[in-house]
Amino acid sequence: MPTPVQAAPVLDVAASPRLARSVSVRPERFGALLYDFRTRKLMFLKSPRLAHVVRLMDGTTTVGDCMDRAEVPAGERGPLLQVLHHLQRIRMLTDHPLPEGGPEERDTP
Amino acid sequence: MTAAALDRRPENRLVDHFEQGLEAPICLTWELTYACNLSCAHCLSSSGRRDPRELTTEQCEAVIDELQRMGVFYVNIGGGEPTVRPDFWHLVDYAVAHQVGVKFSTNGVRITPENARRLAATDYVDVQVSLDGATAEVNDYIRGPGSYDTALRALANLHEAGFRDAKVSVVVTRQNVGQLDEFKAIADRYGATLRLTRLRPSGRGADVWDELHVLPEQQQELYRWLVAHGEDVLTGDSFFHLAPLGGPLPGLNLCGAGRVVCLIDPIGDVYACPFAIHDEFLAGNVLGEGGFAGVWRDSGLFRELRNPQSAGACSSCPFFDSCRGGCMAAKFFTGLPMDGPDPECVLGHSETALLGQRSVPPASQDHSRPFATRNEPVLVQLQRRRPAAPPVSACAESPLAGFQPAPTPR
Numbered sequence: 001m002p003t004p005v006q007a008a009p010v011l012d013v014a015a016s017p018r019l020a021r022s023v024s025v026r027p028e029r030f031g032a033l034l035y036d037f038r039t040r041k042l043m044f045l046k047s048p049r050l051a052h053v054v055r056l057m058d059g060t061t062t063v064g065d066c067m068d069r070a071e072v073p074a075g076e077r078g079p080l081l082q083v084l085h086h087l088q089r090i091r092m093l094t095d096h097p098l099p100e101g102g103p104e105e106r107d108t109p
Numbered sequence: 110m111t112a113a114a115l116d117r118r119p120e121n122r123l124v125d126h127f128e129q130g131l132e133a134p135i136c137l138t139w140e141l142t143y144a145c146n147l148s149c150a151h152c153l154s155s156s157g158r159r160d161p162r163e164l165t166t167e168q169c170e171a172v173i174d175e176l177q178r179m180g181v182f183y184v185n186i187g188g189g190e191p192t193v194r195p196d197f198w199h200l201v202d203y204a205v206a207h208q209v210g211v212k213f214s215t216n217g218v219r220i221t222p223e224n225a226r227r228l229a230a231t232d233y234v235d236v237q238v239s240l241d242g243a244t245a246e247v248n249d250y251i252r253g254p255g256s257y258d259t260a261l262r263a264l265a266n267l268h269e270a271g272f273r274d275a276k277v278s279v280v281v282t283r284q285n286v287g288q289l290d291e292f293k294a295i296a297d298r299y300g301a302t303l304r305l306t307r308l309r310p311s312g313r314g315a316d317v318w319d320e321l322h323v324l325p326e327q328q329q330e331l332y333r334w335l336v337a338h339g340e341d342v343l344t345g346d347s348f349f350h351l352a353p354l355g356g357p358l359p360g361l362n363l364c365g366a367g368r369v370v371c372l373i374d375p376i377g378d379v380y381a382c383p384f385a386i387h388d389e390f391l392a393g394n395v396l397g398e399g400g401f402a403g404v405w406r407d408s409g410l411f412r413e414l415r416n417p418q419s420a421g422a423c424s425s426c427p428f429f430d431s432c433r434g435g436c437m438a439a440k441f442f443t444g445l446p447m448d449g450p451d452p453e454c455v456l457g458h459s460e461t462a463l464l465g466q467r468s469v470p471p472a473s474q475d476h477s478r479p480f481a482t483r484n485e486p487v488l489v490q491l492q493r494r495r496p497a498a499p500p501v502s503a504c505a506e507s508p509l510a511g512f513q514p515a516p517t518p519r
């Protein structure tokens with residue numbers, strides 16, 4: 001397996017993002033599927049633990065706390081934070097506080 | 110360990126998850142009606158006339174409720190021409206209100222400026238306009254007179270209404286494979302994305318496949334174009350059989366029939382794939398006891414398709430890992446063995462089989478109009494088989510009515 005020359009960017013453990021309103025989650029045996037209605041992107045969360053962490057992210061709990069609660073072993077945290085960073089980059093995760101108002105309201109792109 | 114390394118762990122090979130099947134399909138097509146204003150020569154569902162057993166509005170709503178419960182993200186609505194159903198716009202609104210996104214395919218006939226504006230108002234609806242030639246000449250030969258103008262008007266209306274990123278959906282044929290740059294330019298002009306799919310010998314496509322499917326030398330050209338533009342065009346699972354020409358292309362690189370793909374037809378019958386509307390691939394009906402979820406989870410056919418498939422004659426091929434023997438439906442409707450090479454195997458392994466003795470399965474249904482219409486494509490007129498003898502009326506009294514003497518041996 002090739003060793004990466006440069007470590008891929010990771011999400012800050014102190015961040016407390018949540019899933020964008022336009023994203024739907026469906027649990028699957030291998031983890032979960034995410035679908036973003038705004039970008040029409042489909043993402044695979046390829047481990048049940050990663051899926052669990054994403055489920056716990058509510059916009060107020062830090063990623064570190066979510067990983068503790070999902071009992072993610074130390075060795076898995078790095079790769080998991082990389083995936084989360086990617087989700088944030090494609091804006092499936094957002095830092096915006098939950099919008100006021102009804103469920104119809106969505107994050108502005 | 111990197112994220113990429115995580116992907117490569119054996120338990121994370123997506124292909125394997127796909128082969129075990131998912132909790133719900135990712136690519137669910139729902140043909141709402143077999144009725145259509147056009148008579149395209151290659152129609153995969155042999156559409157034309159409405160089936161009188163078509164699901165009612167209430168039955169369609171119940172299907173949508175069930176898709177919502179299953180967590181189906183979106184449904185690809187097609188036909189026929191789905192927009193000719195009087196309750197079409199209601200069903201789109203109903204699906205969106207139930208968190209089931211809609212991507213629908215249309216020939217553009219009902220995409221008026223007003224309808225385009227209502228489509229532009231939501232993120233949950235995507236529109237694919239079918240176009241099979243970058244010029245009216247090439248398009249109308251297959252899709253019928255006037256159909257090019259209709260499609261372009263629809264794209265213009267969507268663009269003007271501010272609809273972002275519509276799809277221009279092209280079935281690649283021998284006649285249009287040289288127009289890929291022009292198709293791309295049309296899509297760009299309307300702020301749309303080009304979607305290229307493979308011509309499969311399904312429905313009426315079986316009658317014209319010999320004349321329309323891309324030639325071996327054109328496959329090279331197509332492959333090179335896809336390598337150069339692959340990231341900007343959508344192809345679904347269309348071209349993984351071309352992988353041996355130089356490596357896998359972007360897109361879904363396996364046959365997902367019954368694993369990630371499936372079809373609900375206008376009367377609620379569930380098939381393994383939209384290109385496999387045949388009794389052989391019928392898994393059940395949404396009106397049955399377990400509903401659609403029951404068919405998806407428990408049908409014998411789907412369970413079988415989720416088991417590892419035999420590679421047959423392809424097992425010794427060095428490219429089997431990426432090509433996987435190609436498209437099940439293409440093999441079936443050309444009468445080739447299901448565990449052998451694709452009819453368009455790029456190594457030419459089906460050429461002899463296609464020339465030799467093979468029995469093409471008879472269609473198990475046909476909704477084509479029995480008589481020519483004003484906007485019928487030339488190709489269909491050429492294909493329309495002339496009856497060998499005048500039809501026999503039910504009250505014909507001659508004992509020889511309908512009798513066809515065998516040709517006398519010389």
Ligand code: SF4
Nearest residue numbers: 364366382436437438
């Ligand atoms: S049968 Fe062909 S069209 Fe259908 S899912 Fe398989 S590869 Fe795709």
Ligand code: SF4
Nearest residue numbers: 423426432450451454
């Ligand atoms: S022999 Fe089979 S696996 Fe190999 S390229 Fe042909 S169809 Fe694909």
